[in-house]
Amino acid sequence: MLVSVLETYESWDLRKVAIPSRSRLYQLDPIGIGTPLVESLTGYISRLAEAHYVNPGVLMEKELATLVKKEYGGANLHRIYNYTTALNGSGVMATDLVQALEKLTLRDDLCFLTLLTWDKLFPSRNLLRSVRAWCPSCYQEWYEKEQLIYEPLLWSLDVVKICPYHHHKLIFECPHCHQKNTTLAWRSRSGYCSKCGEWLGLIPGIESANKNTLKKNELEQGIWVAKAVGELIAATPYLHEALSSTTIALTLSKWVEQIAKGNIAEFARQINIPRNTVWLWCKGKNLPSLEALTNVCYCFGVTILSFLTEETNNLSLSRKLVTTEVKTTFRAKSKAFDAERVKSYLEALLTNEQSSALSMEQVAKELKVDRRTIYKHFPHLCRAISARYASYQKDYHQKIIEECCQEVRLVAFELHKQGKYPTESAVSALVSKPGYFRHKKVRLALKEANRELEL
Numbered sequence: 001m002l003v004s005v006l007e008t009y010e011s012w013d014l015r016k017v018a019i020p021s022r023s024r025l026y027q028l029d030p031i032g033i034g035t036p037l038v039e040s041l042t043g044y045i046s047r048l049a050e051a052h053y054v055n056p057g058v059l060m061e062k063e064l065a066t067l068v069k070k071e072y073g074g075a076n077l078h079r080i081y082n083y084t085t086a087l088n089g090s091g092v093m094a095t096d097l098v099q100a101l102e103k104l105t106l107r108d109d110l111c112f113l114t115l116l117t118w119d120k121l122f123p124s125r126n127l128l129r130s131v132r133a134w135c136p137s138c139y140q141e142w143y144e145k146e147q148l149i150y151e152p153l154l155w156s157l158d159v160v161k162i163c164p165y166h167h168h169k170l171i172f173e174c175p176h177c178h179q180k181n182t183t184l185a186w187r188s189r190s191g192y193c194s195k196c197g198e199w200l201g202l203i204p205g206i207e208s209a210n211k212n213t214l215k216k217n218e219l220e221q222g223i224w225v226a227k228a229v230g231e232l233i234a235a236t237p238y239l240h241e242a243l244s245s246t247t248i249a250l251t252l253s254k255w256v257e258q259i260a261k262g263n264i265a266e267f268a269r270q271i272n273i274p275r276n277t278v279w280l281w282c283k284g285k286n287l288p289s290l291e292a293l294t295n296v297c298y299c300f301g302v303t304i305l306s307f308l309t310e311e312t313n314n315l316s317l318s319r320k321l322v323t324t325e326v327k328t329t330f331r332a333k334s335k336a337f338d339a340e341r342v343k344s345y346l347e348a349l350l351t352n353e354q355s356s357a358l359s360m361e362q363v364a365k366e367l368k369v370d371r372r373t374i375y376k377h378f379p380h381l382c383r384a385i386s387a388r389y390a391s392y393q394k395d396y397h398q399k400i401i402e403e404c405c406q407e408v409r410l411v412a413f414e415l416h417k418q419g420k421y422p423t424e425s426a427v428s429a430l431v432s433k434p435g436y437f438r439h440k441k442v443r444l445a446l447k448e449a450n451r452e453l454e455l
Helices: 041-051 056-062 077-087 092-105 135-144 216-238 246-259 264-270 275-280 290-300 304-309 337-349 360-367 371-377 379-417 424-428 433-439 442-450
Strands: none
Touching: 041 056, 041 077, 041 092, 056 077, 077 433, 077 442, 092 371, 135 290, 135 424, 216 264, 216 304, 246 275, 246 290, 246 304, 264 275, 290 304, 337 371, 337 379, 360 371, 360 379, 371 379, 379 433, 424 433, 424 442, 433 442
16 A cells, blocks of 8 residues: 655754763762861862772872872872871962862862962961861761761861860860871771771760860850851852952951051050051051951951951941950970981881881881971981881782782682672672772682682
8 A cells, every 4th residue: 555645753863962071080079168067178088089999098199199290299198198287278289189189070169178268368377287176076966867977177277176066175186096187198087087997976985085174265265266267168159259368457457446546556455466466467568367367356246257358337346345365375495306316216227127117107206206307317217217118018918918819719619619609799798808809909819719610
């Protein structure tokens, strides 16, 4: 039968579909941008490494170091352990790392996990604390509510001493191993000690280490400071204009005029700060530290965000009667460096092949001398000790992999004996170190075992 009517079919669109770019690393969402408890960049790296089942040190060296091609201040954790706090700061190290991470994750908001937006606002000196700080109550609360555990940027600021939500002091020492953590370490993990790997939340039956010993007025000020700084962090991504250092000089000059009729000495006396310091601030020749500016704002009951963003004439100064106490800092006495003793120890360590290989961190602890001081005086001996330790670590690592291969082989044969197929997931569920399956040699050991079993 002839077809009398032509049938019309649906037309096909043969144009190529636009495929979005793929990121090298997971495009992990940062936590809390636009809130006082926004995540820190170092905490983000820890979570990103955990998502890829590797240590942060491995992630830094294998992925980030190739993009941050700088011998010092780059992504080599072994070289910057004592300076990892700067990765959350406002300098070059933070800039380089943000650019590298944004390239690998295709995100464009990672700068808000640092203080880069404050780079012209506050001096970097003493802006961030050199060791990791945390609130065990926050960790525990997030854990019990099944929320993500992370490291807020607020905890890394030196001026913040109190948790604004639980009103407890932040703590700096692991309650299990009694050691301090660097801001980012090779095995950093949110909520856990990077030294001993134990949980840092509240421990049942043990009194919290962050129990307050502060006076009432000190506690009130600490909470006010934490909330005020948190408010500034939360508002930063939404500010239409970058915060300017000239605002500080202009606003302080207005305050001097309003409170002390232009008498800088009188204004300085009221806030317990040296006259010359206030004069330099008002003239814009020096910038006050975040802590100093916070104390001034606390004296007059004005938040830092209002100080920096509102018109001076609109500010309502509700001056408090309680002013901050003047802190007098004394330069620590320098310890005498016994060069002969240190040199003898280092040489003995290198010549005695029977002694165990120590890292320079362990050597410094044994000698009770700062590692940088030892490097400064005996760089060649230090490099030799580090090379010996690296060789020892490499051999130890190979030994562990060999043991894993043997264990994988035994488990594979045992599973086959039970009538089960020794898949990678089945074997990894039974071996003592399943994470070592990321090594090619261990996976090959399983293939070899299956080949022997004719599978």
